[in-house]
Amino acid sequence: MTVAGSIGVFAAVSAAIIVAATLGLRMFFTGAAQLQALLLSAGLAFAVQVGAFALIAAAKKSAAAAPGELMMRWGMGAVIRLLVLMMFAAVATVMNLPLDAALVSLATYFFLTMMAEPLLLNHVR
Numbered sequence: 001m002t003v004a005g006s007i008g009v010f011a012a013v014s015a016a017i018i019v020a021a022t023l024g025l026r027m028f029f030t031g032a033a034q035l036q037a038l039l040l041s042a043g044l045a046f047a048v049q050v051g052a053f054a055l056i057a058a059a060k061k062s063a064a065a066a067p068g069e070l071m072m073r074w075g076m077g078a079v080i081r082l083l084v085l086m087m088f089a090a091v092a093t094v095m096n097l098p099l100d101a102a103l104v105s106l107a108t109y110f111f112l113t114m115m116a117e118p119l120l121l122n123h124v125r
Contacts, residue, residue, distance in 0.1 A: 003057045010053045014113045034101035045109030052077035
């Protein structure tokens with residue numbers, strides 16, 4: 001599968017995971033403001049995860065990749081996720097979103113979609 005194709009498949013899988021996780025999180029976060037936080041977290045997580053996967057997939061495809069470049073890019077993706085989580089805490093506070101719903105959902109989306117990365121990365125050729 002090409003890099004673009006694998007990114008498309010990852011985007012579809014991530015969207016399905018995020019929708020399923022949102023439905024599960026709605027059992028705990030039932031308020032309207034909490035739903036808004038969940039949906040905002042879902043969109044942010046989707047965008048960050050697809051970008052991070054594209055970063056990794058490009059290194060996997062490259063024949064001229066330096067030794068350890070794939071792991072370095074994977075680490076960069078993890079740092080990006082952590083920074084986004086920290087910045088989202090500040091943004092959610094300014095937007096008066098419930099922090100519990102906003103941060104738990106974003107961390108959940110990041111974790112669950114990260115689990116799909118290695119499985120889909122094996123299909124990049």
